[in-house]
Amino acid sequence: MKILMLGDIVGELGRYTLLKYLAELKTMLSPDLVIVNGENSAANGRGITRTISRELLGAGVDCITLGNHAWAQSEVFDFIESETKVVRPANFPPGTPGRGFATITTSSGKCTVISLMGRTFLQPLECPFRTIDKILQKIPESHYIIVDLHAETTSEKQSLAWYVDGRVSAVIGTHTHVQTADERILPQGTGYLTDVGMVGPYDGVLGMEKDAVIRRFLTQLPVRFEVAKGRCQLNGIFMEFDSQTKKAKKLKRIRIDEDNPLIS
Incomplete structure (x- = not known):
């Protein structure tokens, strides 16, 4: 199984960047599955809409994960129940709309994608550790399992x-x-990367217009952030897994920007 996972898509420029590179990346890497985090993909960098989810899926994405901005666009409640390939954090309270994990069938087998959100410096959701214990009891051993852990702290x-x-x-x-540059395979075979990065503006601060962010730090006053414009970047990770054990065999970070152009 080969899986390509791309980091948080930020705003319109992030979607443009994805569309610009995804087809070529798929040709080069031949992934069986493409996962992206879409929680920042709306025009203002917060949330996702039905139109955007369809745009991403239509471009060749197989599963979209969300995070702390999952509910930022009110229309998400109109489609998240019916869109089986959009996954919000599983540790939201019981009764939250949508699903916390989804199983995608590929030619190389079934892969279950789980979304979890950390609690440190974020919302006080259900415990992600206990939540994943419950989920793993429901997933057959024959599945590959990828966890998108949307969290603030490395620890x-x-x-x-x-x-x-x-x-x-x-x-x-x-x-x-x-x-981050800490990709590794843990002793029992689980692949790991602390943060996969983002897809979107290259000349901003985490994708936002840099002058506004600097002004916030200087003044400590409320400032409206907007998605930056200009050059773009794409960050991701390409993973290969053993067909028998479902454990990781190879992890390779992907970085495309002005200093690291995509070379076929």
């Missing part, structure tokens, strides 16, 4: 990865928008 991400080592195929972090 929480690393801790959960160690907690599920050997029980899932990979734990990949999202949310901070800065790609």
Whole structure:
């Protein structure tokens, strides 16, 4: 099984960047499955709409994960129940619309994608550790299992990865928008990366217009953030898994920007 996972898509420029590179990446890497985090893909960098979800899926994405901005666009409540390939964090309280995991069937087998959200410096949701224990009881051993852990702190991400080592195929972090260089395969075979990075503006701060963010730090006053314009970047990870054990064999980070152009 080969899986391509791309980081948080930020705004219109993020969607443009995805459309610009995804087809070529699929030709180069031949992934069986493409996962993206779409919680920042709306025009203002917060949430997702029905039109955007269809645009991403139509471009070749197989599963869209969400995060703390899952509900930022009110229309999400109109389609999240029926859209089986859009996954919000599983540790939202019982009764929350949508699903916390989804199983995608590919020519190389079935892959269950789980979305979880950390609690440190974020909303006080259900415990992600206990939540994944419950989910894993429902998933057949024959499935590949990818966890998108949308969390703020490196310690929480690393801790959960160690907690599920050997029980899932990979734990990949999202949310901070800065790609880390710590990809590894844990002793029991679970692939891990603290943060996969983002897809969108290259000349901003986490995808937002940099002058506004700097002004916020200087003044400590409320400032309206807008998605930056200009050059773009794409960050992701390409993963290969053993067909028998479902464990990770290879992880390779992907970075495309002005200093790292895509070379066929």
